[in-house]
Amino acid sequence: MKRRLLLAAGTATLASFSKCSHAQTSAPAPTSPDPGPAGSALGNFAPPRALAPLRAKVDRIIDINVCRRPFRAQGPRIESERRYGKTIVHHYGHGGAGWSLSWGSAQLALPLIRAGGARQIAVIGCGAIGLTTARVAQMNGMKVRIYCKERPPEVASSMATGMWSPDSRICSSEHATPAWTQAWEAMARSSFKTYQSLLGLADQPVEWRDGYLLSDIPFDQPLPDSAHGGDEEPDYPDLIAQLDDIRPKSVLLKPGVHPFRVAHAKRFTQMSFNISSYQRLLMDDFLRAGGEIVHEVFEHPRQFSNLRERTIVNCTGYGARALLGDNSIIPVRGQTARLVPQIEVDYALIYRGHNLFMLPRRDGVLVQAQGEHDFGNEDMRIDRALSVAAVERLASLFA
Template sequence: MDSELSSEVIVVGGGVIGLTTALVLAEGGRRVRVWTRDPVERTTSAVAGALWWPYRIRPVAAAWALRSLDVYEELAADPDRTGVRMVEGVLGEEKLDDGFDWLTARLPGLRPVTAEEYAGTGLWARLPLVDMAVHLPWLRRRFVAAGGVVETRTVSGLAEVEAPVVVNCTGLGARELVADPSVVPVRGQSVVVENPGIRTWVVSTGADGEMAYFFPQPGRLLLGGTAVEDAWSTEPDPAVAEAIVRRCAALRPEIAGARVLGHRVGLRPARDAVRLERELLPSGRVLVHNYGHGGAGVTVAWGCAEEAAGLASP
């Protein structure tokens, strides 16, 4: 096989997992094309809250998350360009003994909250908070600068993807594309409001199990949220939106009067375990799967991308 042809890779999926994987491959010297059904600005990743934290992912995958943390800390040196900032906030209802020993050494500032910071049990942390409206286009530009190509096209089956190496980063789409019924949507709805001056983030779970969070992004505040399994609707529910604002305002009263700028819905691609593995097809082609990251796609994107790139050798 021609060496140039053998180095060609097609990454299917243009969300944060697909773009990051494609970027790592391209900067590693491979000829890479991304096939994405939707422009990156309209992928599920585009509506993510995008706080670095291992949320709704199995297994927790410490190595992937910590590698990604290393990268985000570097990118936070230029937040206007990359969309990554290091921001302090509260992880409500979390304790240091809840399986976070792998984080305490890496995050020396991780500590229990004070009563002034949060009315309840929680952890204070300084974590990467990613503005996906900036970060996804930045990933695409860096990928293109490395020689990559992004093509908007729908894939109905991986057999039609003619390349020596194919990387499947289709998220929820893998349910149909590779007939994997274990991939299920976890519906998340959020509300975007004008920021009334909040600089720290909070993630909280009430006694009724309902979640509330708010993330300050440049020019806006993202309020959430929901996590409804096996719910497929991408239309915002006005009653849910009202409840989200009410729960967030209970944490910070000034949120109650904030002007609403928009509504978002995303379907997190959950699975019993992330699928990151290499498959050799009967034709001799290599198929690498990298999907099922639940609510932690941003959290593990770089660690998974580097492992997937290693599996993608022809």
């Protein structure tokens, strides 16, 4: 499904709301999400609860960030090679699903790491993929040293939205072979399982949230052409339906049982990550288990030969494009703004066809707005007007 169709379709994932699970209009939901599998009947939402009003005001913006999703049409690169006298395991290119798939992806990389035969390994990169790969290696008896240019909160992973979005820009349709899809499902299920073990902890690294998918027109009607985005994106496979058994169903709401100024609404329930506390937890766990973090910038992979470890796991994300000259990595720009935290706001919002979604996190209310030409766009400059417009659209949803 093309990005423009996704935008039009509207039941977007909170993580990259250009990914929408279509209404009944076009092909099935490509990249995540979610309002979950088609839900129960109208009115199955009793009793309605009062929702805390969101203070969606431009003067409450406390931060705006831009980062790039490392998209590969063929999906993440998880393979090893012998070079410079080392075993190098490449583990990068997780598109808009890096946080979601990280634990399961690390499990896929583990046999390749083990095959190197070393008890002490190096991981290059300290983002979502590097940290979880390092933790999985530690939990399997290895000693790990992370080498990186940036560490949280400077890494790109720190700028992500923080939604469970395992199918978000993870590969293009043409590469989603049955074998690939099976591997993706294994990754997603394994990650999901790990995340359930991180619920209920201090600082709430992982939470389940309700959200509301809002629409001006009925969900079974396509949006007008004007709601469509750009044409640059490839087709994405419909993967998320394979996880229906672990996705709460969405519920269509009767008019009047929600406070939003739109004609149509659905409630969904989805897992989310409080990225700042979650990555702090990962770092703490890593260091407590004897891990070490070393600041090191690699200009060329031949510098790997200087490392004392014989097995090196390359988790450099978008950085692998320059480091390895790997042009299969395509940047997909994403910009998010944060509003002053409102702890009482405990619901997410997606406004179908209006290129908007909001996720309440402990470190602020995250407002994501997609630009028209984010695919292939490596521009890291902040476009404040984009975030201002998104906050104003958000405000328009409340009476």
